[in-house]
Amino acid sequence: MTQDSISPEALRELVPNTIFAEHIHHFDEIDSTNSAAMLAAQSGAAEGSVFIAERQTEGRGRGGNIWHSEAGALMLSVVLRPRVAANNILILSLATGLAASAAVEQVSGIVPDLRWPNDILLGEKKLGGILCELNIDAGNVRHAVIGIGVNVNQEKFPEGISEIATSLRQETGKAWPRVELIAALLHALHKEYQLLQAAPAHAMQSCIHRFEERSSYARGKRVKVAEGGSFEGVTVGLDERGFLRVKTAEGERLVISGGVRPA
Numbered sequence: 173m174t175q176d177s178i179s180p181e182a183l184r185e186l187v188p189n190t191i192f193a194e195h196i197h198h199f200d201e202i203d204s205t206n207s208a209a210m211l212a213a214q215s216g217a218a219e220g221s222v223f224i225a226e227r228q229t230e231g232r233g234r235g236g237n238i239w240h241s242e243a244g245a246l247m248l249s250v251v252l253r254p255r256v257a258a259n260n261i262l263i264l265s266l267a268t269g270l271a272a273s274a275a276v277e278q279v280s281g282i283v284p285d286l287r288w289p290n291d292i293l294l295g296e297k298k299l300g301g302i303l304c305e306l307n308i309d310a311g312n313v314r315h316a317v318i319g320i321g322v323n324v325n326q327e328k329f330p331e332g333i334s335e336i337a338t339s340l341r342q343e344t345g346k347a348w349p350r351v352e353l354i355a356a357l358l359h360a361l362h363k364e365y366q367l368l369q370a371a372p373a374h375a376m377q378s379c380i381h382r383f384e385e386r387s388s389y390a391r392g393k394r395v396k397v398a399e400g401g402s403f404e405g406v407t408v409g410l411d412e413r414g415f416l417r418v419k420t421a422e423g424e425r426l427v428i429s430g431g432v433r434p435a
């Protein structure tokens with residue numbers, strides 16, 4: 173595998189004037205950047221602190237899943253202190269998906285699909301995912317950690333994962349500079365986050381609209397949903413907080429956090 177290096181100093185130079193420029197932490201190996209960021213946030217780490225790893229020994233995905241975390245991937249977590257109420261916080265994940273997909277497009281020219289709420293797809297395979305973790309007090313978010321994993325330069329995946337995952341390298345046959353991808357991602361995330369902090373209502377509307385435009389799963393997709401058992405239906409857009417609306421034979425249902433797959 174061609175290994176491109178990520179130097180925190182070089183990255184800092186690429187993200188001036190963003191909340192992410194001043195506190196970039198880079199690890200060759202760590203258990204999980206999300207765990208490190210959650211601990212640091214608890215101890216008062218500055219908003220915008222970034223934790224990047226080359227390898228994770230206990231990378232975590234949604235729903236308690238393991239996140240396969242080999243060298244060559246982009247794996248990072250950021251600490252945020254959003255002013256958004258806890259019950260509107262899904263928007264942060266959706267905004268991150270938009271930022272990640274914009275960054276992939278900007279750097280590689282490839283336009284990923286977004287599967288509600290947190291999957292970054294190429295075709296039906298996972299190019300990446302987002303794990304948002306919160307510390308909440310009385311309905312307010314004390315801090316949020318957003319972890320992002322993007323499969324960039326892995327040449328192959330082990331059995332069991334190769335069927336469901338792909339990388340930019342596998343799709344294009346060449347390696348991509350992760351530092352540029354991270355810089356593009358942090359710029360895009362900075363922009364989304366500033367809008368969310370400055371004008372939450374407007375930002376939520378804009379984000380939901382753009383997510384619906386960008387995701388083949390948002391409307392008219394027949395899906396199987398795992399939430400409170402399992403049910404099937406056709407997606408009919410997102411509601412005002414970003415939850416997925418699914419039309420079923422028994423009426424419309426709102427998906428709050430369940431897994432969504434093609435039916």
Ligand code: BTN
Pocket residue numbers: 203204205206207228230231232233234235237239246247248249290291300301302303319320321322
């Ligand atoms: C998912 O699709 O289930 C979410 C995957 C999120 C993986 C990233 S990699 C960086 C950060 N650290 C973790 O332990 N998980 C997230």
